[in-house]
Amino acid sequence: MESNRRPGGRSARVRDAVRQATLAELAEHGYAGLTVENVAERSGVHKTTVYRRWGGVDGLISDALDLAGQExxxxxxxxxxxxxxxxxxxxxxxxxxxxxxxxxxxxxxxxxxxxxxxxxxxxxxxxxxxxxxxxxxxxxxxxxxxxxxxxxxxxxxxxxxxxxxxxxxxxxxxxxxxxxxxxxxxxxxxxxxxxxxxxxx
Amino acid sequence: MESNRRPGGRSARVRDAVRQATLAELAEHGYAGLTVENVAERSGVHKTTVYRRWGGVDGLISDALDLAGQExxxxxxxxxxxxxxxxxxxxxxxxxxxxxxxxxxxxxxxxxxxxxxxxxxxxxxxxxxxxxxxxxxxxxxxxxxxxxxxxxxxxxxxxxxxxxxxxxxxxxxxxxxxxxxxxxxxxxxxxxxxxxxxxxx
Incomplete structure (x- = not known):
């Protein structure tokens, strides 16, 4: 089994990095300043991956809220x-x-x-x-x-x-x-x- | 006395037109869709006048709120x-x-x-x-x-x-x-x- 297919593997780590980066960007720049580019750069995940998996800013927000709801x-x-x-x-x-x-x-x-x-x-x-x-x-x-x-x-x-x-x-x-x-x-x-x-x- | 110096004269009419146009634009496009250009076009007031007197979108909002508060x-x-x-x-x-x-x-x-x-x-x-x-x-x-x-x-x-x-x-x-x-x-x-x-x- 490849590591990116295990729970907690590469895919989960990518998701976690993007969600954490979204929260950090929101803390610093608010909703109006949130961009896919900044989240991609901060998380170290390629921009095209962020667009493909999250669709855009609204998808990032929704997923980060899901994480916040688990706090x-x-x-x-x-x-x-x-x-x-x-x-x-x-x-x-x-x-x-x-x-x-x-x-x-x-x-x-x-x-x-x-x-x-x-x-x-x-x-x-x-x-x-x-x-x-x-x-x-x-x-x-x-x-x-x-x-x-x-x-x-x-x-x-x-x-x-x-x-x-x-x-x-x-x-x-x-x-x-x-x-x-x-x-x-x-x-x-x-x-x-x-x-x-x-x-x- | 020139008509644009009377209360209710040209200056007041310009202000009223811009405030009404701001409210109409907000109704149609919301805050995210409000632009000085659209308000200028809708009100028939020149864009440079709108920028000079209202500064930008936030000034338009504040002035429109003032009008709404008088309703x-x-x-x-x-x-x-x-x-x-x-x-x-x-x-x-x-x-x-x-x-x-x-x-x-x-x-x-x-x-x-x-x-x-x-x-x-x-x-x-x-x-x-x-x-x-x-x-x-x-x-x-x-x-x-x-x-x-x-x-x-x-x-x-x-x-x-x-x-x-x-x-x-x-x-x-x-x-x-x-x-x-x-x-x-x-x-x-x-x-x-x-x-x-x-x-x-």
Whole structure:
């Protein structure tokens, strides 16, 4: 068996090099500055190979998002829903504030606004994130902190949405307190029964 | 007095033509397809004039946003805070769903992700929108529906954020029910006292 046919062989190494180069280029130059030429040069993979396997910039973005989606997402487990929701929203806030991660994450959001292929990839990324994060809501229901029947993904959306709204729509800063308030707002809504289920006690 | 020095004279007509042409080009081609050449041709204003007065694409966007910010924003006054907040969120949802308005509004959000000048203009646009919309919260406080000291702009942010999050981040559809739930969630949070003020009752 040739080495480029084994999992982890030459083909996988090429893919990994290209995905890492795409993330690095996005961090440095953003979506608007991403080119196949730069990714090819940075990864050491020939330009014609990049075009053949990825098609172009949008294919590179989608594949890099797939890699980003496999990064560990440390869903908090603090023992109560308030702490868990605050933890999730602070993870989001902190990710965008991080000098390494922030520009890449922002570039994905920008890319998805311009490219339907990137939008589909980002949609899949967030569907997976919502599903993982929903664990904190399901545990809260099991502990009796939230009403049964609450829409777990919707609690997560409502909790994180104000952070994204400030960053990418209203272009306002996001403080730690802003993030906590967003989490607390989602919790109050879930407890009131407006996100599915019925109001608590 | 020469006609091009009167308010509403030649200079104002040129500006209006260029701003209208920018909005029309954004509706048809989005931010990525906006060029000074196309705006000049569409408006009948010479390209060198457009470059001299607007500087380029980012200046055109900022000026068009200024025009968009002057469009009537019919803040609801239904007599209760639930109806008013739902009305505001449905206005946002409906605006993006509108075949004429939606693409232009989306182009502004996309532009602000790529251009600091457009981001500043969009920030100012939303600051004005928050301030106008906050009237519904202030009226609710006056009627005793919400606690005194509630952060009116934050109630508006929390209400509209899930719509923007679905549209521009998670790339999910937004139903009328989704919009109502977002409004109801903000109301529940405001009533619980987590958006400033203290809890009701």
């Amino acid at each position: 560990p997402w440390p869903v908090p487990d603090t023992g109560d829903i308030r702490g868990d929701l605050r933890g999730i929203v602070q993870l989001v806030r902190g990710g965008f504030a991080d000098p390494g991660l922030g520009p890449v994450s922002s570039a994905f959001v920008a890319a998805a606004m311009q490219s339907p292929e990137a939008a589909r990839a980002l949609h899949a990324f967030f569907a997976a994130r919502h599903e993982q994060s929903a664990d904190v809501v399901r545990r809260a229901v099991a502990r009796g902190e939230l009403p049964a029947g609450v829409d777990a993904a919707e609690v997560i959306r409502v909790a994180v949405a104000p952070v994204y709204y400030r960053l990418f729509v209203a272009h306002e800063p996001v403080s730690e307190r802003d993030a906590d308030r967003a989490a607390d707002a989602a919790l109050a809504a879930a407890r009131a029964g407006v996100l599915g289920g019925t109001a608590e006690g | 009537p924003w019919p803040v609801p006054d239904t007599g209760d805070i639930r109806g008013d907040l739902r009305g505001i969120v449905q206005l946002v949802r409906g605006g993006f769903a509108d075949p004429g308005l939606g693409p232009v509004s989306s182009a502004f959000v996309a532009a602000a992700m790529q251009s600091p000048e457009a981001a500043r203009a969009l920030h100012a646009f939303f600051a004005a929108r928050h301030e106008q919309s906050a009237d519904v919260v202030r009226r609710a406080v006056a009627r005793g529906e919400l606690p005194a000291g509630v952060d009116a702009a934050e109630v508006i942010r929390v209400a509209v954020a899930p719509v923007y999050y679905r549209l521009f981040v998670a790339h999910e559809p937004v139903s009328e029910r989704d919009a109502d739930r977002a409004a109801d969630a903000a109301l529940a949070a405001a009533r619980a006292g987590v958006l400033g003020g203290t809890a009701e009752g």
